[in-house]
Amino acid sequence: MIKVGIVGGTGYTGVELLRILAVHPDVTVSCITSRSEAGVPVADMYPNLRGHFDLAYSEPDPAVLAACDLVFFATPHGVAMSMIPELMAAGVRVVDLSADFRLKDLDVWSQWYGMPHQSPEWVEKAVYGLPELVREEISGAQLVANPGCYPTAILLGFLPLLEQGLADPSRLIADGKSGASGGGRQGKIGMLHGEVGESFKAYGASGHRHLPEIREVLSTASGKATGVTFVPHLVPMVRGIEATLYAELKDPADFDRLQALFEERYRSEPFVDVMPFGSHPETRSVRGANLCRMALHRQEQSNTVIVSSVIDNLVKGAAGQAVQNMNIMFGLKETQGLEAPALLP
Numbered sequence: 644m645i646k647v648g649i650v651g652g653t654g655y656t657g658v659e660l661l662r663i664l665a666v667h668p669d670v671t672v673s674c675i676t677s678r679s680e681a682g683v684p685v686a687d688m689y690p691n692l693r694g695h696f697d698l699a700y701s702e703p704d705p706a707v708l709a710a711c712d713l714v715f716f717a718t719p720h721g722v723a724m725s726m727i728p729e730l731m732a733a734g735v736r737v738v739d740l741s742a743d744f745r746l747k748d749l750d751v752w753s754q755w756y757g758m759p760h761q762s763p764e765w766v767e768k769a770v771y772g773l774p775e776l777v778r779e780e781i782s783g784a785q786l787v788a789n790p791g792c793y794p795t796a797i798l799l800g801f802l803p804l805l806e807q808g809l810a811d812p813s814r815l816i817a818d819g820k821s822g823a824s825g826g827g828r829q830g831k832i833g834m835l836h837g838e839v840g841e842s843f844k845a846y847g848a849s850g851h852r853h854l855p856e857i858r859e860v861l862s863t864a865s866g867k868a869t870g871v872t873f874v875p876h877l878v879p880m881v882r883g884i885e886a887t888l889y890a891e892l893k894d895p896a897d898f899d900r901l902q903a904l905f906e907e908r909y910r911s912e913p914f915v916d917v918m919p920f921g922s923h924p925e926t927r928s929v930r931g932a933n934l935c936r937m938a939l940h941r942q943e944q945s946n947t948v949i950v951s952s953v954i955d956n957l958v959k960g961a962a963g964q965a966v967q968n969m970n971i972m973f974g975l976k977e978t979q980g981l982e983a984p985a986l987l988p
């Protein structure tokens with residue numbers, strides 16, 4: 644059994660990790676932290692977990708975490724990087740759900756996250772945990788940087804086009820929409836039901852911290868500098884991201900082979916579903932599932948290919964992908980604990 648610790652177990656992604664790990668046959672959760680709820684039994688706080696966990700929340704203790712085989716950080720940015728050197732020295736493997744190790748360029752990281760990096764020596768060694776892109780590297784990694792939620796939906800949709808050099812990499816557009824759980828559980832006025840309900844708005848149009856992450860991964864994957872316009876939106880739902888992606892095809896004749904190309908690219912991927920050409924994937928079709936579902940479109944009289952990509956931000960966009968990465972790191976069946984279909988309606 645893999646002995647797992649979770650730092651940040653009261654937040655949305657931490658509790659989603661617990662929900663998934665509750666039925667994972669190869670894992671025991673031995674430690675789950677919260678500073679504000681230390682001493683409170685997990686099942687008292689989250690009754691959906693009654694009967695699954697006897698644990699109570701505890702203060703983060705590096706000595707206890709160092710005794711785990713793997714630690715998940717489901718904490719705000721800046722927390723994991725302060726504890727990583729000690730855990731790495733103890734031989735613990737880590738999947739960090741925050742953005743601390745996602746960007747390779749430290750100056751760009753500091754510019755977007757507003758603080759100096761505390762573990763620069765581990766940034767280079769960390770592997771960006773998008774299994775559909777770098778599965779082999781993940782299997783040997785000690786530290787995996789779990790991708791951001793918007794980047795997961797956007798990268799999976801753009802990758803087949805850029806890997807094959809079919810689209811102009813300088814003119815990509817990603818229009819992202821997220822449910823409010825993407826903002827986390829800590830109180831923010833902008834996330835109150837009275838603010839989010841019956842409303843729909845763009846935010847971060849002049850630049851969002853996921854922009855450098857999307858740009859860096861696409862540039863590495865395509866071998867070319869990539870120009871992406873990314874605008875996120877907040878929609879009045881709890882879970883889910885829909886990303887509508889636009890790319891200019893260099894040669895319109897390639898439209899005829901795009902569907903086959905996407906199907907081939909993801910044929911052996913258990914967590915990517917390419918729907919029939921012209922479909923409109925819905926966020927509710929992936930709610931609770933570790934799945935990115937996508938579909939291609941061609942708008943009439945244009946060379947623009949449109950990809951609609953949906954994920955559950957808390958599952959394929961966070962906790963599910965983190966467990967997928969753990970499975971790969973420990974040589975388990977990649978789908979272990981992640982096979983449940985979406986909840987619908």
Ligand SMILES: NC(=O)C1=CN([C@@H]2O[C@H](COP(=O)(O)OP(=O)(O)OC[C@H]3O[C@@H](n4cnc5c(N)ncnc54)[C@H](OP(=O)(O)O)[C@@H]3O)[C@@H](O)[C@H]2O)C=CC1
Pocket residue numbers: 650651652653654655656657676677678679680703716717718719720722740741742790791792824825826827828829956957960961
């Ligand atoms: N929500 C989403 O859809 C996604 C989130 N992420 C990322 O995952 C991480 C967690 O997100 P989310 O679950 O939404 O966040 P929440 O705000 O819901 O939860 C944060 C958790 O971290 C703990 N925490 C906060 N500060 C510290 C600290 N200094 N030291 C130790 N623990 C701390 C909190 O508990 P306590 O304060 O009691 O210790 C809480 O359990 C973030 O980096 C987020 O950006 C990634 C993809 C998607």
Ligand SMILES: CC(=O)N[C@@H](CCC(=O)OP(=O)(O)O)C(=O)O
Pocket residue numbers: 740741742790791792793821822823824825826827853875877
């Ligand atoms: C709706 C909402 O607020 N979404 C968050 C992104 C979700 C998230 O937690 O970002 P990471 O995946 O990088 O951790 C935001 O825009 O900052």
